[in-house]
Amino acid sequence: MTLRYITIGLDYNTYIKTDNKLRYQFLLHTRFISNYFSKAIRKYKFDTNGKFNTISISLLPDNGSVETKITAINVLETYLLFDQKLYEQIKSTENCSYYLELLEQGFKKASEFTPIPLDTLLNLIGEFKKGGCKNEWLHKKKRFAEDDLEVILTCEFTTNYFQLMATVNQISTKKQLVKGVVISTEPDEVLFDKMFKDIYIDDNIIITDSSDSTRIIIDKGKIFTGKLDFEMKEVS
Secondary structure, three states, X not given: OEOOEEEEEEOHHHXXXXXXXXXXXXXXXXXXXXXXXXHHHHOOOOEOOOOOOEXXXXXXXXXXXXXXXXXXXXXXXXXXXXXXXXXXXXXXXXXXXXHHHHHHHHHHHHHXXXXXXXXXXXXXXXXXXXXXXXXXXXXXXXXXXXXXXXXEEEEEEOOOOEEEEEEEXXXXXXXXXXXXXXXXXXXXXXXXXXXXXXXXXXXXXXXXXXXXXXXXXXXXXXXOOOOOXXXXXXXX
């Protein structure tokens, strides 16, 4: 079993009963971090000797008596104190320093319980900071020679939103014709993960979803006038 997931959030069993709205709000503001570190750690294929595939940093209003443990669902769960006042000061801003402090504290505490790739995880925090705390990636780039077009889909996953950006370039002139947001959701993979997959061109530029159904139709004719005109098809 290898380490595949890093999560941070308010303790589910505690806050589902006392303040589920706060719990969900915190989850949304930190999902971009959990997503980034989960993808980053998988590259190292750290072997946990069959013990766990997830490190979960769970926040409590009072964590004095809760010990780090490995749960029945293969989660190495460690607990920290939640500073709600500090969270309220930085939520919805681009300041993610509190979240990263919690990650660092959680990793160090977890490492005292069982071996984890602590140095690697701490280095990943440093790299994330150097990159401006951005979780952005190229989803798909395709060239369509017959149409003289290149279509690029890029993702922006932040503390406040997720966006899928579409850029269409003309191959022959190397000119950017249009660029803009074609999908926007709250910052949670559950909402956007299956909304886009591939690109093809017929009479228009088509972005398909995970079921290979048409999700976005971009007017091919209008892109040559510099206009990104698109329609989102509803899921049937």
